[in-house]
Amino acid sequence: MRDVYLIGIGQTKITKNAGIRGRYMAAEAIGKAIDHAGIERKQLGMLITGNMTAGRLAQQQQLGALIADVAGLRGIEAATVESACSSGAAAARWGVMSVGGGYHDAVVVSGIERMTHSTLEDTTAALATAADWELEGVKGECFISLNARLMKLYMETYGVTAEDFGHFAITAHDNGLSNPIGFLHKKLDMETYLNSRMLADPVKLFDAPPVCDGAAAVILATEEVARAAQHKGLPMIKVAGSAIGTDSLALDSRRAMLELDGVAISTRRALEQAGIKNADVDIFELHDAYTIITTLSLEAAGFAEKGKGVHFGKQGEISRRGKLPISTMGGLKSRGHPVGATGVYQLVETYMQLTGTAGENQVPDPEFALVQNIGGTGATVVSHILQRCA
Amino acid sequence: MRDVYLIGIGQTKITKNAGIRGRYMAAEAIGKAIDHAGIERKQLGMLITGNMTAGRLAQQQQLGALIADVAGLRGIEAATVESACSSGAAAARWGVMSVGGGYHDAVVVSGIERMTHSTLEDTTAALATAADWELEGVKGECFISLNARLMKLYMETYGVTAEDFGHFAITAHDNGLSNPIGFLHKKLDMETYLNSRMLADPVKLFDAPPVCDGAAAVILATEEVARAAQHKGLPMIKVAGSAIGTDSLALDSRRAMLELDGVAISTRRALEQAGIKNADVDIFELHDAYTIITTLSLEAAGFAEKGKGVHFGKQGEISRRGKLPISTMGGLKSRGHPVGATGVYQLVETYMQLTGTAGENQVPDPEFALVQNIGGTGATVVSHILQRCA
Numbered sequence: 032m033r034d035v036y037l038i039g040i041g042q043t044k045i046t047k048n049a050g051i052r053g054r055y056m057a058a059e060a061i062g063k064a065i066d067h068a069g070i071e072r073k074q075l076g077m078l079i080t081g082n083m084t085a086g087r088l089a090q091q092q093q094l095g096a097l098i099a100d101v102a103g104l105r106g107i108e109a110a111t112v113e114s115a116c117s118s119g120a121a122a123a124r125w126g127v128m129s130v131g132g133g134y135h136d137a138v139v140v141s142g143i144e145r146m147t148h149s150t151l152e153d154t155t156a157a158l159a160t161a162a163d164w165e166l167e168g169v170k171g172e173c174f175i176s177l178n179a180r181l182m183k184l185y186m187e188t189y190g191v192t193a194e195d196f197g198h199f200a201i202t203a204h205d206n207g208l209s210n211p212i213g214f215l216h217k218k219l220d221m222e223t224y225l226n227s228r229m230l231a232d233p234v235k236l237f238d239a240p241p242v243c244d245g246a247a248a249v250i251l252a253t254e255e256v257a258r259a260a261q262h263k264g265l266p267m268i269k270v271a272g273s274a275i276g277t278d279s280l281a282l283d284s285r286r287a288m289l290e291l292d293g294v295a296i297s298t299r300r301a302l303e304q305a306g307i308k309n310a311d312v313d314i315f316e317l318h319d320a321y322t323i324i325t326t327l328s329l330e331a332a333g334f335a336e337k338g339k340g341v342h343f344g345k346q347g348e349i350s351r352r353g354k355l356p357i358s359t360m361g362g363l364k365s366r367g368h369p370v371g372a373t374g375v376y377q378l379v380e381t382y383m384q385l386t387g388t389a390g391e392n393q394v395p396d397p398e399f400a401l402v403q404n405i406g407g408t409g410a411t412v413v414s415h416i417l418q419r420c421a
Numbered sequence: 422m423r424d425v426y427l428i429g430i431g432q433t434k435i436t437k438n439a440g441i442r443g444r445y446m447a448a449e450a451i452g453k454a455i456d457h458a459g460i461e462r463k464q465l466g467m468l469i470t471g472n473m474t475a476g477r478l479a480q481q482q483q484l485g486a487l488i489a490d491v492a493g494l495r496g497i498e499a500a501t502v503e504s505a506c507s508s509g510a511a512a513a514r515w516g517v518m519s520v521g522g523g524y525h526d527a528v529v530v531s532g533i534e535r536m537t538h539s540t541l542e543d544t545t546a547a548l549a550t551a552a553d554w555e556l557e558g559v560k561g562e563c564f565i566s567l568n569a570r571l572m573k574l575y576m577e578t579y580g581v582t583a584e585d586f587g588h589f590a591i592t593a594h595d596n597g598l599s600n601p602i603g604f605l606h607k608k609l610d611m612e613t614y615l616n617s618r619m620l621a622d623p624v625k626l627f628d629a630p631p632v633c634d635g636a637a638a639v640i641l642a643t644e645e646v647a648r649a650a651q652h653k654g655l656p657m658i659k660v661a662g663s664a665i666g667t668d669s670l671a672l673d674s675r676r677a678m679l680e681l682d683g684v685a686i687s688t689r690r691a692l693e694q695a696g697i698k699n700a701d702v703d704i705f706e707l708h709d710a711y712t713i714i715t716t717l718s719l720e721a722a723g724f725a726e727k728g729k730g731v732h733f734g735k736q737g738e739i740s741r742r743g744k745l746p747i748s749t750m751g752g753l754k755s756r757g758h759p760v761g762a763t764g765v766y767q768l769v770e771t772y773m774q775l776t777g778t779a780g781e782n783q784v785p786d787p788e789f790a791l792v793q794n795i796g797g798t799g800a801t802v803v804s805h806i807l808q809r810c811a
Contacts (some may be wrong), residue, residue, distance in 0.1 A: 032523045052555065077665075086476050086503075088556055093505040094548040096667040096683075096800040100674065106686050108665040109801065110511040111503040112478075115483040121500040125515055132522015133422045159483040165442065168480055236669075275467075275498040277486040281474075284490065296496050400713075410486040411499065 036257035039250035040070025051403035076135025081118035115161030120374025120413035142375030206374035207361025209391035214367030245369035272416030274300030294331035301414035374404030426647035429458025429640035466525025471509035505551030510764025510803035511793035532765030595749025604757030634757035662806030664690035684721035691804035704786035764794035
């Protein structure tokens, strides 16, 4: 396989009721990424789009060809990848294979999701398709209730309280304050966190991500293309690892409900490819959809022991200047979680961190970042390792 | 890139109201393909699933991980690919890249679609998401009406009649008679074709494919795995070409409405990869969703001149013993068109033809087959060239 580099990024401001069609949002992000990479459209061999809900909420599928057309790429090899909330990163996984495998020298990966133009009821139902409908959905479960089950079980098993989860949300909101394209710009304190509306006991409003719209894109390319397109003074960013791991969708079918095996498998594969260990990871841009998922991800990915993940970061370890920064641009919690686009936003943000262009949100001198995007409550887990090259 | 071989096939009987859950249908096809290839589940590195409508009609997305779990592949790298009716072949395209690119030595590609458990109205609405919703769907267009537009324009432009299209449907039905897993087993004559119910003038019932359920799977692998798994006496089947081409979704945005540019691009790319010309193609397993699409595909793929495609095959050229057999196992028209599975059924059937195991449907001694699967009315076109090796 050939080495693959991330050479261009584009993102739209995360909004509600953007008043702009989804295809144009996606095309805007793609256009920005192409301009940022400084390459020509004709150099691109493929467009892979991550999306989850457009078929239900926008009556629109076949987004690959549709967006290609609007983005000035008609004719290009194109398709859509779906793995619920990890669709964006799964699309990037295909992009990595197509470049690394020798099929294309440069490709564009986009993620797009519009979730606010339909009723909250419809959006909730669309999101519930990420769970196991026959085992969970038909019983009335939705993502909030499934995460509530996990959180409640964790609290009972390890004897922790709601307050123990608060620092994850507070850190994300702190980081989100200075992300200009982020959705929320709201300082959060423990009192507000604890008193926020109960969605499904014990999940409160500030344990969960906001519903919003967004589109992001990245350009992946060979070393040769990357060198030609290299931005003056910026280091090259290599995709040193890329892997998907899976687990059952239904919580009750899992080996152990509080152990995210998909995270463990996916992380291990990606670290092995990169030839690094957990201790080498300078940023863990994780899937903080719910504070319980942050907790379980830290454990399953090997950064905290079982039952200790919830306490990780209480001494500032997860802040931008801590030993393992997470949610560095606000995460899903504050930047927002336009589901099929989230994984691509994460790659965009991590590129910024590794090139030292994250502005106020800059983490000091990171070399390796683990970027993780999760579908469902842990069923499809996509991990990428991005590495800053000399 | 490494050479990629198709080493195992599995398909379920195409049915209506199967009374079996989609995930088990898919797992059945996958199990058959694994058994047929004679490999172990642990040898498989990835499962890619093609599906179009489950999010709307079965409240279920994230099929990659879901089906992996049921098929005994929990943990495996998995995702879903969607490009409307070409989802199955687009999934295979990713499979080819993952093996050819060196990422996995063997992968399984599955296609699954259940279209008969919901109301015909819901199914029609789900299928309409393959068209451009904002430019076509909102005006009330569905796939039948869009194909009617194309067919009417073709008839007016080239001065042909409804009868001129009949032989495509008749040939498909003839071939479908002896396909044991096919949906329709009905001899069709010109009179019945011409007198069939008008769906949207000039598209009649027998110009269109039936709504049905089905699942199919193929195993793709390296030469080394293929040799180890080689079936006694059967030739090895190489994937000599694999490509996607795209066009606008909306008919009114196309360069020329009667020229399927996506077909032309996709075919050219695949033929070039295989290093062959149209004259070398022994079977064209095309996307005969509508008789007008068969017509336009023959033209755009370079087998007939503009305006002449409709007459191609009237002297038997498209029959099993003709110079360019199409729809050899009944095609979409008679075998059936479970949309996201169709492209995988086509690969299964072509494997059978090239290995001489197609039974009564056997085409004499084919070496090269062009297999083509189309999303929408020509927006995403996936072509594979399968080659029988000595």
